Amino acid sequence: MIFRNSLDAEELPALYEIEKECFVEPFLWSRTTFDKSLLFAARKKNVWIAEENGRIMGFLLAGKEFGKGYIDTVDVAGKARGRGVATKLIGMYEAAAKKRGLTEIKLEVNTDNPAQVLYFKLGYRVTGFRRHYYKLHCHALTMGKKL
């Protein structure tokens, strides 16, 4: 598996296929929003990609808000799960964030999403609860980690 902090615009369709594997409505972004967000983040070196035998297996989309880093999403293709891909992507982002002078990373996760176990294992702790944060009366936990 190769991990890199770069994105080619031609890779967007492959990334969106993974996004569709990971999320359904109302959490699934439209293709337009997805492309815009990924390209914006890539310009700021905030996209990390996992690739195996020339095929993209996962990606992490990050950002910066009020001086803090945040993880927008980590998406891993179904067939590549359980092999530490998300752990590695998050680790790479954390190392880069630290080098960039950030001292904290935040994220929001649907209360029903088992990804919160992954984040907890990596040292993220619940910092709050956002009622009706998502559509359809879904709620979110906010989590954070000091670097």
Ligand SMILES: CC(C)(COP(=O)(O)OP(=O)(O)OC[C@H]1O[C@@H](n2cnc3c(N)ncnc32)[C@H](O)[C@@H]1OP(=O)(O)O)[C@@H](O)C(=O)NCCC(=O)NCCS
């Ligand atoms: C959540 C997700 C990113 C995990 O990716 P992954 O590469 O399989 O994760 P890792 O292999 O690095 O997992 C590391 C640890 O996290 C925990 N973990 C990961 N996925 C889990 C799940 N579905 N349920 C419970 N624990 C989980 C486990 O403790 C795991 O360690 P183990 O394999 O030794 O048990 C992946 O399932 C996914 O893409 N989900 C859909 C998208 C999503 O919801 N992303 C998060 C948005 S906030």
